[in-house]
Amino acid sequence: MIESFKVTLRRRSILGLCYCGLVCLLLLLFWKDSFMVNGHISAYTLGEATGIAFVAAFYSLRGLFALRDESRLKKLYIAETDERSLFIAAKSGGAAMTVAMAGLALGALCAGFFSEAVFWALNGAMLFLALVCCCFKLYYRRAV
Amino acid sequence: MKTKIPELRKRNKLSQEELALAVGVTRQTISSLESGKYTASLWLAYKIARHFGLRIEEVFDFTELEGV
Numbered sequence: 001m002i003e004s005f006k007v008t009l010r011r012r013s014i015l016g017l018c019y020c021g022l023v024c025l026l027l028l029l030f031w032k033d034s035f036m037v038n039g040h041i042s043a044y045t046l047g048e049a050t051g052i053a054f055v056a057a058f059y060s061l062r063g064l065f066a067l068r069d070e071s072r073l074k075k076l077y078i079a080e081t082d083e084r085s086l087f088i089a090a091k092s093g094g095a096a097m098t099v100a101m102a103g104l105a106l107g108a109l110c111a112g113f114f115s116e117a118v119f120w121a122l123n124g125a126m127l128f129l130a131l132v133c134c135c136f137k138l139y140y141r142r143a144v
Numbered sequence: 145m146k147t148k149i150p151e152l153r154k155r156n157k158l159s160q161e162e163l164a165l166a167v168g169v170t171r172q173t174i175s176s177l178e179s180g181k182y183t184a185s186l187w188l189a190y191k192i193a194r195h196f197g198l199r200i201e202e203v204f205d206f207t208e209l210e211g212v
Contacts, residue, residue, distance in 0.1 A: 078165070083185055084173040144182050 005077050009063045016060030023053040036112040041119055045112055048105075088144060092136035101129050145183050146205040149174065152196045167191040 027046060034042045066072040079085065108122035153163055160174045169188065176182035177192075184192065184204070193200045 074165075078168055079170060081168070082170045082173055083188055084176055084182055085170065087182075144176060 002073070002077055005080070006067060006073070009067060009073075009076070013060040013063035013067075016056040016063075020053045020057045020060070023049045037114060037116050037119070041112045041116060044123075045109065084144060088137060088140040091140045091144075093133050097129060097133045101126050101133075104129065145180060145208065147177055147180070148203050148205070149178050149192065152198075152203065156196065163192075163195070166195055 026049065030042060030046065036042045036045060062076070066076045104122050104126035108119050108126065111118035111122055149163070153160070158166075160171045160178075164171045164174045167188065168191070173182065173188075177184055186200075189200050189204055193203045196203065
C-alpha cells in the first residue's frame with residue numbers, strides 16, 4: 001500500500017514542480033505584456049496561477065521531503081487515507097466540487113481571450129464554489 | 145456511539161496520538177470516536193479492537209442501535 005503511495009506522491013510532486021516551472025516561464029514571458037482581452041484579466045490570471053503555483057510548490061516539496069523520511073511518509077500516508085478526513089471530503093463535495101472548479105477555471109481561462117464579462121462570471125462562480133466547499137469542510141470538521 | 149476507547153487507552157497507558165499511529169488514522173479521528181461524534185467503519189473498529197486484544201463488541205457499545 002505504502003509503496004503505491006510513494007509512486008503516487010513522487011508523480012504528484014513532479015507534476016506540481018512542472019506546473020511551477022510553467023508558471024515561472026509565463027511570468028517571464030508576459031510580465032508586462034497583456035496576452036488576454038485586456039491587461040486586468042492578464043494580470044488576474046497570472047496572479048491566480050502564481051498563487052496556485054505557491055500552493056503546488058509547498059505540497060510538492062512536502063511530498064519530496066516525505067519521500068526521504070519514513071516517519072514523515074507514514075504520517076502523510078495516514079493523513080491522506082484517514083477515514084474521517086475522507087468522510088468529511090465526501091460530505092463537502094469532494095471530487096465533484098474539485099472537477100467543477102477546475103472546469104470553471106479552464107472555462108474562465110479560455111473566456112479571457114475573447115470576453116471580459118464571461119471571464120469574470122466564470123471566475124465568480126468558481127470562487128463561490130470554493131467558498132461553499134470551504135464552509136462545508138469547516139462545518140463537518142466541527143460536527144464530525 | 146459510545147466506546148470504551150478512553151478507558152482502554154488509560155489502562156494501556158496510550159495517548160490518542162500513539163493509538164492513532166498504531167491503527168493508521170489521525171489523532172482527530174480517535175478524539176471524534178471517543179466523543180461519540182464519529183462512528184468508526186467496520187475495518188477501523190476491527191483494528192482498534194485487535195490492538196487491545198478484544199472483540200469489537202467489547203470496545204464499541206451497540207446497545208443504542210439495537211432497537212433500530
